[in-house]
Amino acid sequence: MPDASTNPDLGFASRAIHAGQAPDPTTGAVVPPIYQVSTYKQDGVGGLRGGYEYSRSANPTRTALEECIASLEGGDRGFAFASGLAGQDTLLRALIRPGDHVVVPSDAYGGTYRQFNKVFVPWGIEHDIAAIADVDAVRAAIRPGLTKVVWIETPTNPLLGIADIAALADVAHEAGALLVVDNTFASSYLQQPLALGADVVTHSATKYAGGHSDVVGGLVVTRAGVETARGEDVTEQVAFHQNAVGGVAGPFDSWLVLRGLKTLAVRMERHCDNAEAVVEFLQGHPGVTKVHYPGLADHPNHDVAARQMTRFGGMVSFQVKGGDDVAAKVCAETELWTLGESLGGVEALIEHPGRMTHASVAGTALEVPSDLIRLSVGIEDVDDLIADLKQALDRLT
Numbered sequence: 001m002p003d004a005s006t007n008p009d010l011g012f013a014s015r016a017i018h019a020g021q022a023p024d025p026t027t028g029a030v031v032p033p034i035y036q037v038s039t040y041k042q043d044g045v046g047g048l049r050g051g052y053e054y055s056r057s058a059n060p061t062r063t064a065l066e067e068c069i070a071s072l073e074g075g076d077r078g079f080a081f082a083s084g085l086a087g088q089d090t091l092l093r094a095l096i097r098p099g100d101h102v103v104v105p106s107d108a109y110g111g112t113y114r115q116f117n118k119v120f121v122p123w124g125i126e127h128d129i130a131a132i133a134d135v136d137a138v139r140a141a142i143r144p145g146l147t148k149v150v151w152i153e154t155p156t157n158p159l160l161g162i163a164d165i166a167a168l169a170d171v172a173h174e175a176g177a178l179l180v181v182d183n184t185f186a187s188s189y190l191q192q193p194l195a196l197g198a199d200v201v202t203h204s205a206t207k208y209a210g211g212h213s214d215v216v217g218g219l220v221v222t223r224a225g226v227e228t229a230r231g232e233d234v235t236e237q238v239a240f241h242q243n244a245v246g247g248v249a250g251p252f253d254s255w256l257v258l259r260g261l262k263t264l265a266v267r268m269e270r271h272c273d274n275a276e277a278v279v280e281f282l283q284g285h286p287g288v289t290k291v292h293y294p295g296l297a298d299h300p301n302h303d304v305a306a307r308q309m310t311r312f313g314g315m316v317s318f319q320v321k322g323g324d325d326v327a328a329k330v331c332a333e334t335e336l337w338t339l340g341e342s343l344g345g346v347e348a349l350i351e352h353p354g355r356m357t358h359a360s361v362a363g364t365a366l367e368v369p370s371d372l373i374r375l376s377v378g379i380e381d382v383d384d385l386i387a388d389l390k391q392a393l394d395r396l397t
């Protein structure tokens with residue numbers, strides 16, 4: 001009988017629920033149990049059952065998550081980490097060495113830029129910042145022979161810029177570099193970077209993958225047959241470094257992300273529906289000077305977004321009249337929109353990137369406009385979400 005846990009021909013929502021998740025062989029439990037265990041009885045020395053030896057190397061709950069995300073991204077293998085940044089750190093150690101050069105986005109998650117700038121620079125990894133919405137700017141930032149990785153996010157955080165994944169894969173490959181795509185903002189449901197030519201995909205599973213603001217985690221997915229600049233297999237290198245560096249996801253965290261992925265498809269449709277309605281409201285409000293959303297026809301890379309995403313996602317940014325102080329007050333005076341960092345959960349969040357998520361990039365090329373407000377549009381009733389924004393904007397702008 002065909003096995004739903006390994007069948008690549010099933011649709012996305014079916015794989016999200018079944019990939020890597022065959023009913024438990026011992027009990028028939030339909031959900032993979034939380035194997036809260038560090039070590040495994042061996043049947044004679046070296047006689048491992050199912051390959052399990054020690055939970056840093058592999059744990060069945062984590063394996064289920066890793067197989068599920070590999071299937072959802074159409075990749076070779078998935079790897080789960082204790083956080084998005086732990087996954088990125090491990091991936092970079094697998095791909096590059098001191099003396100190498102990386103191109104990083106001018107509009108990146110603040111923690112990603114901090115990792116390149118404050119962690120990898122002292123270890124001898126140089127970078128240049130490029131406006132990744134502009135293919136020529138990325139090509140110009142590449143240092144022939146030295147650049148080993150082009151790192152992009154799309155949509156970007158917090159300005160919702162769009163990078164052309166297929167075009168940038170060509171640019172990277174022409175230079176002998178790999179293209180890594182942080183797919184956190186789009187989620188696997190809205191965008192499939194490996195199919196567009198990317199070599200590796202990363203996620204902060206803390207966001208849409210987990211989806212309930214109750215877990216911190218990271219995911220990395222590799223594509224088969226890709227080699228590092230040193231001629232080593234990327235999947236094998238990431239597998240080696242995951243175990244050797246050790247920043248793995250624990251069993252309970254893996255279980256929470258796996259549970260989140262089961263509803264990713266329905267959550268993302270609702271996030272998108274609500275975001276579209278919120279964008280329409282913001283565009284009509286006199287206190288709003290600019291709305292950033294890839295679904296808008298006047299977004300500079302709307303055509304690219306329409307080509308590479310199935311819908312435009314649940315993240316929206318906008319600028320208000322009155323500058324920094326007004327923006328901060330709007331964020332503080334909503335009721336249903338919770339003032340907080342992070343994104344991608346079922347609940348609506350609002351924040352001021354200049355003072356919060358992006359405070360660490362103030363004074364750098366990545367500084368964001370001070371009158372910018374970022375929304376992670378939740379899946380609450382959209383009329384309630386809009387009424388709450390309206391009361392704050394009517395009073396304060």
Ligand SMILES: *Cc1c(COP(=O)(O)O)cnc(C)c1O
Pocket residue numbers: 083084085086109111112153157182184185203204205206207216217218
């Ligand atoms: C949150 C985030 C990260 C970092 O992930 P953590 O789980 O917080 O370590 C990386 N990239 C993007 C786009 C993010 O939003």
